[in-house]
Amino acid sequence: MSTTTSELEVAHGGVPAGKEHVYSQQPVLSARNIVITFGRVVGLDGVDLDLYPGEVLAVIGDNGAGKSTLIKCLTGAYVPDSGEIKLNGERVSFRRPQDARDAGIETVYQQLAVIPALDIASNLYLGREDRRKGPLGSVLRMLDKKGMEKRAGESVRNLGIQTIQNMGQAVETLSGGQRQAVAVARAAAFGSKVIVLDEPTAALGVKESGMVLDMVKQLRDKGLSVILISHNMPQVWDVADRIHIQRLGGRAGVITPETHDMGEGVAIMTGATKLSEDAP
């Protein structure tokens, strides 16, 4: 790979063929040396991550490897002990998830973060409610419930989920997969730069998983960047541009579906083989 410098190779291991121009740009999101500890447990031990414009970066790793912890540090859910996060080259420090959302980063957390007692529309718009027009909204602060319900319906249908009919239905009356669909629809509807999905298809059926993966590709084609955490290797190799391998709270390496097959990826993930710095 003659177009890449050795410095770039350290940052992201490999570059998908034919996409070198993307990877010579500035990353949308980049993290350096992220450390977080929980009491005596080291959650992340100096992790780097780069996410480029219009790419799908998969994050794989064993249970407890620190995947969720990593994305929580990137999205303001956890505040790292040390390390540096840059959004479009600008240093950011998110203190709360709201800060990351305001900056254009939407996240579907592994535990979904939906409110069971609230209805679907309220969940989609939680934390960014639309108010009514005129003095009802500006003085009395009344919510535009009808408008939000209508747009929530559109967001859910955009995802191709047909089994959810009534946006006024409480989320606790939905199945696990439907709840996941609501969480994904929320991220897709509001993400403007980066969308982070922590195992978004874990509770979904085959057809619904396919829809979420299609949505991920659509988002990428619109120019958004996606971080996708998944244990489903065929899915990862299908949709990802690059694959960040997380192991024991650190980054074991970054590969691409072209340069490495699933077996090699899993071997790095489990520590059976090590990725040499200048591969591939």
Add this chain to the structure above:
Amino acid sequence: MSATEVSSASAEFARRQHSPVQRLQHQLHGKPWLSPLFLLLVAFLAFYIATPTFLTASSMGILFQQTAVVAALAVGQTLVILTAGIDLSVGAIMVLSMMVMATLARDDGMPGIVALLIGVALATGAGLLNGLLVTRINLPPFIVTLGTLSIFTAIALLYSGGSSIQADRLPDTLNFLGEGFGIGEFRITWGIVVVILLYAVIGFVLSQTAWGRYVYAVGDDAESARLSGVPSMRILLGVYTVAGLIYGIAAWILIGRAGAATPNAAPDANLASITAVVIGGTSLFGGRGRIIGTLIGALIVQTFAFGLSQLGVDQQWRYLATGVLVIVAVAIDQWIRKVKA
């Protein structure tokens, strides 16, 4: 088949799968105040049959006047319980605020309106203190308010010297909410009007504004609310502070109602307010309930007390009935929460 036909067909399918009991569960899930409303109507009917004077305009006026103070306190208590908290210091804050208002204004020591504002501000500050202890030091609301219950009660007693101040030594402003007007035999005090306004305002805020939605979200699942971008800590702090403000207003109502400021007034205000909230269908686990249910709950408790006293029955029956109602209400809530699609 068009899309709407498909959806109505599937809705029909869903309906047919549900037994009448499941459908009732669904109805109660959406409208948790339905069962207390039913109970209130039954109680009215039963007392009317037992003693027809129960349903006269004049006795209804008395019933509402008796309900006013607890109904006001229960508004603040509802807010706190919706966030999955509990406030044991309601009565203490009210009494402290009342004693400060009355002592400052006694014998024209201070204009009534100034004393009133200071008293209400003090109650708001007391609520804020509860909120700070819950959010900043991360203590359970039960413990925080158990502690402040003793603290505020002690301060009220020390400050007032333990003695009452009669209405005739207080300015008109402080006695005002005991005044009223009659519609025929039906006498309404301004205190009742203030209570109705409180319910209207808080009902509006809870159901129509983002802040209200956040109160439910924080109570249902605080961590998910935080991850969804809800400023959980700020909402909690706000809830305790607004609750304090409401207890201050309740203090004003209490002076009018009791015709005096007494440091050991309303000894069962804490439990009465919690009882009203729970019987009204609000879940002690947070995130579920309607303010209108609390009003109904407060009326139920007072209806039993008033009806039984009109019948000349021993007041202990009232406590027995209230106890049974609380347990039944919580059992119904548990059942409703198991609702499935």
